Amino acid sequence: MARIELRNVFKHYGRTEVLRDISLDIEDGEFVVLVGPSGCGKSTLLRMIAGLEPITGGEFLIDGERMNEVTPRNRDIAMVFQSYALYPHMDVARNMGFSMEIRRDAAEKRRVRVTEAAKTLGLGALLDRLPKALSGGQRQRVAMGRAIIRDPRAFLFDEPLSNLDAALRVEMRLEIARLHQRLAATMVYVTHDQVEALTLADRIVVLEGGDIQQVGTPLDLYERPANRFVARFIGSPTMNILEATPTETGVELKNGARIDLPQVPDRSTARQLGIRPEHIDLAGPESGQISGVADVVEHLGSDTNIYVDVPGLGPLMVRAHGNVPLRPRDAVSLRFQTGNAHVFAADGTALRSAPV
Amino acid sequence: MAGIRKPSPLRTAGKYAALAAYVGFALFPLYWLLKIAVTPDQLIYSEGTRLWPSAATLANFTTVVFQTDFLAYFRNSVAVSLTTAAATTLIAAGAGYAFSRFHFRGKSLIIAVMLVTQMFPLLMIIAPIYKIVAAAGLLNSLTSLIIVYTAFNIPFATFLMQSFFDSIPKDLEEAAMMDGCTRFQALRKVILPLTLPGLGATLGFVFTAAWSELLFALMLINSNDTMTFPVGLLTFVSKFSVDWGQMMAAGVLALVPSCLFFIFIQRYLVQGLTSGAVKG
Numbered sequence: 001m002a003r004i005e006l007r008n009v010f011k012h013y014g015r016t017e018v019l020r021d022i023s024l025d026i027e028d029g030e031f032v033v034l035v036g037p038s039g040c041g042k043s044t045l046l047r048m049i050a051g052l053e054p055i056t057g058g059e060f061l062i063d064g065e066r067m068n069e070v071t072p073r074n075r076d077i078a079m080v081f082q083s084y085a086l087y088p089h090m091d092v093a094r095n096m097g098f099s100m101e102i103r104r105d106a107a108e109k110r111r112v113r114v115t116e117a118a119k120t121l122g123l124g125a126l127l128d129r130l131p132k133a134l135s136g137g138q139r140q141r142v143a144m145g146r147a148i149i150r151d152p153r154a155f156l157f158d159e160p161l162s163n164l165d166a167a168l169r170v171e172m173r174l175e176i177a178r179l180h181q182r183l184a185a186t187m188v189y190v191t192h193d194q195v196e197a198l199t200l201a202d203r204i205v206v207l208e209g210g211d212i213q214q215v216g217t218p219l220d221l222y223e224r225p226a227n228r229f230v231a232r233f234i235g236s237p238t239m240n241i242l243e244a245t246p247t248e249t250g251v252e253l254k255n256g257a258r259i260d261l262p263q264v265p266d267r268s269t270a271r272q273l274g275i276r277p278e279h280i281d282l283a284g285p286e287s288g289q290i291s292g293v294a295d296v297v298e299h300l301g302s303d304t305n306i307y308v309d310v311p312g313l314g315p316l317m318v319r320a321h322g323n324v325p326l327r328p329r330d331a332v333s334l335r336f337q338t339g340n341a342h343v344f345a346a347d348g349t350a351l352r353s354a355p356v
Numbered sequence: 357m358a359g360i361r362k363p364s365p366l367r368t369a370g371k372y373a374a375l376a377a378y379v380g381f382a383l384f385p386l387y388w389l390l391k392i393a394v395t396p397d398q399l400i401y402s403e404g405t406r407l408w409p410s411a412a413t414l415a416n417f418t419t420v421v422f423q424t425d426f427l428a429y430f431r432n433s434v435a436v437s438l439t440t441a442a443a444t445t446l447i448a449a450g451a452g453y454a455f456s457r458f459h460f461r462g463k464s465l466i467i468a469v470m471l472v473t474q475m476f477p478l479l480m481i482i483a484p485i486y487k488i489v490a491a492a493g494l495l496n497s498l499t500s501l502i503i504v505y506t507a508f509n510i511p512f513a514t515f516l517m518q519s520f521f522d523s524i525p526k527d528l529e530e531a532a533m534m535d536g537c538t539r540f541q542a543l544r545k546v547i548l549p550l551t552l553p554g555l556g557a558t559l560g561f562v563f564t565a566a567w568s569e570l571l572f573a574l575m576l577i578n579s580n581d582t583m584t585f586p587v588g589l590l591t592f593v594s595k596f597s598v599d600w601g602q603m604m605a606a607g608v609l610a611l612v613p614s615c616l617f618f619i620f621i622q623r624y625l626v627q628g629l630t631s632g633a634v635k636g
Contacts, residue, residue: 052530052534085528088528102535103536
């Protein structure tokens with residue numbers, strides 16, 4: 001098992017800077033998810049850990065040992081590719097046992113390990129099939145089996161579920177979570193899907209434009225986003241961001257509504273207020289802070305999404321628990337859960353809440 | 357609507373008629389070759405335009421095989437074509453792999469230069485080539501042909517091989533390297549088996565090109581011992597007459613190795629070997 005450290009790592013392609021000054025410690029047995037929009041450098045970072053992409057600057061260590069110049073084969077890391085990358089001319093058993101074949105392990109030992117791994121992944125009956133005769137989910141399992149069989153120091157996953165349909169994705173996500181529990185191995189997982197990130201990760205690393213935006217547990221990122229980018233990237237539906245100016249006790253919105261924010265002591269640089277749809281309550285006409293008109297109402301059964309048009313403020317997304325009997329063009333009164341509101345400065349940095 | 361409408365029989369007939377016409381058009385010269393080869397000498401002119409002669413004979417074949425130097429020409433052609441095909445494919449595979457997988461200084465320049473070599477008509481450079489070969493003392497040798505053919509076929513064969521390597525996902529190699537392979541092992545165990553169709557196609561292409569090449573063979577070879585078969589065919593043309601029957605019989609025989617070669621490589625030409633590698 002392994003502890004992975006990145007120290008001030010840079011990556012350039014010619015003059016293009018892809019990753020800037022990345023420092024990250026991944027503990028032994030930790031499940032870390034790299035998440036961000038496409039082009040943020042998350043896959044490049046993973047490939048640098050794998051050794052498939054040279055590191056331009058900085059240091060990369062496994063268990064304290066410098067790995068920058070070590071070839072992929074000597075890093076003892078397994079990787080599951082987005083495309084699965086199964087060897088098309090080998091059957092499932094040989095695909096899974098290929099690393100042992102290269103290591104010249106005895107055929108008998110190889111057979112035992114392959115059979116064992118195939119059983120846990122439900123591939124027992126498919127061992128003599130070629131990859132082209134497998135479904136997407138089965139190919140995904142073979143790719144995982146190929147990684148497991150080696151008993152590597154760490155596992156890397158590069159968007160492993162993005163080629164699967166929605167139902168299968170949920171199922172495989174669960175299997176990856178189980179795999180991590182069973183093996184307790186260090187895992188680094190790249191995705192652009194925040195649900196995968198939130199459900200699988202011990203810690204999430206949010207990347208954007210080649211920089212780390214924030215590192216934290218899923219709840220950290222949800223409750224205390226470091227900046228506007230993270231605030232909007234994590235959480236679904238997306239957080240509402242409203243223009244605001246600081247006042248004595250809180251902030252004032254564009255339509256003149258005043259929101260008290262006692263939990264943010266230093267509000268002088270506040271320019272925006274962020275509030276998640278689930279942190280806006282429907283209120284009675286007298287107790288509301290803001291009133292508007294329902295534009296679109298989506299009934300999801302467990303929740304109701306309401307797009308509210310607020311005069312002087314613009315659209316606002318509200319998520320109410322349960323089934324709310326609202327119809328388009330109904331008047332709505334809203335009340336913010338101010339304790340869950342976020343305040344951002346002009347550059348997007350979150351103004352820290354005082355500990356409650 | 358009751359199910360899918362059947363195409364009208366007229367349409368089907370028309371389709372097959374068109375296909376038959378196409379195949380007939382393409383194969384007719386081959387048919388004519390065979391027809392003249394089996395036509396007895398005395399009937400060649402009297403029944404010149406008949407689709408099948410009133411009498412058929414294998415005399416032309418026996419004459420060609422036993423009374424001319426044709427077997428020697430044959431051996432020479434086989435040697436030259438096989439060696440050229442093997443050498444070209446080997447070099448082109450290496451170059452194609454490098455062009456497909458690596459970035460290096462001057463890569464686009466080399467590719468551009470290789471493309472330029474394909475733009476000149478061979479006639480233009482036949483004189484300098486002759487001078488070079490003569491200076492190297494290689495006139496009248498099969499080696500000179502192998503070298504010249506290999507040189508001329510490498511650019512196209514390289515582009516061909518590069519496109520085959522391009523069609524193999526990079527992920528496969530990377531997966532192999534993660535699995536503990538060196539780059540060379542990954543090439544040998546994963547990439548090479550998947551490139552067999554490409555190697556087969558390139559071999560076939562170069563073999564046929566070398567097999568039927570006349571211009572350089574004519575220029576560089578004068579002695580009867582080292583003639584290849586296309587040059588040898590010309591020996592059936594004498595000052596006063598052309599021995600059509602024997603020439604065509606020799607032509608038919610010359611088709612045999614080409615056919616055998618393609619039968620041998622055709623199973624590697626089957627596409628779809630890489631399907632199932634990536635995605636679902």
